[in-house]
Amino acid sequence: xxxxxxxxxxxxxxxxxxxxxxxxxxxxxxxxxxxxxxxxxxxxxxxxxxxxxxxxxxxxxxxxxxxxxxxxxxxxxxxxxxxxxxxx
Numbered sequence: 130x131x132x133x134x135x136x137x138x139x140x141x142x143x144x145x146x147x148x149x150x151x152x153x154x155x156x157x158x159x160x161x162x163x164x165x166x167x168x169x170x171x172x173x174x175x176x177x178x179x180x181x182x183x184x185x186x187x188x189x190x191x192x193x194x195x196x197x198x199x200x201x202x203x204x205x206x207x208x209x210x211x212x213x214x215x216x217x
Contacts, residue, residue: 130181137215143193143200145215150177150187157184163216164189169197190215 130150137145148170160180164170170177170189177187193203193211203211 130178137190146191148177148187148189148191150174150181150189152181152184152186155184156186159186159188161216162187162189163212164192164195166194167196169195171197 130153133149133151135147135149137147162170162173162177164173169191173189177189180187191197192215193200194208
């Protein structure tokens, strides 16, 4: 299993940190994972690692409503739109 930290620079109004957990062998599929409110991808390693061992790549952005987020925060009204943009 390899874990890679990426930074999406083309997201609207901000850069988005992304965690990718990758299998060492052939990739059988990709899981795009959106964390719960106030959470962060690092808190889900216990879920991501078995998926990676099974051959799935896991891609999880750090959403702006996370307690770990250091950048500008969306308003309550914009929070869902920012999450959707992160996943796109």
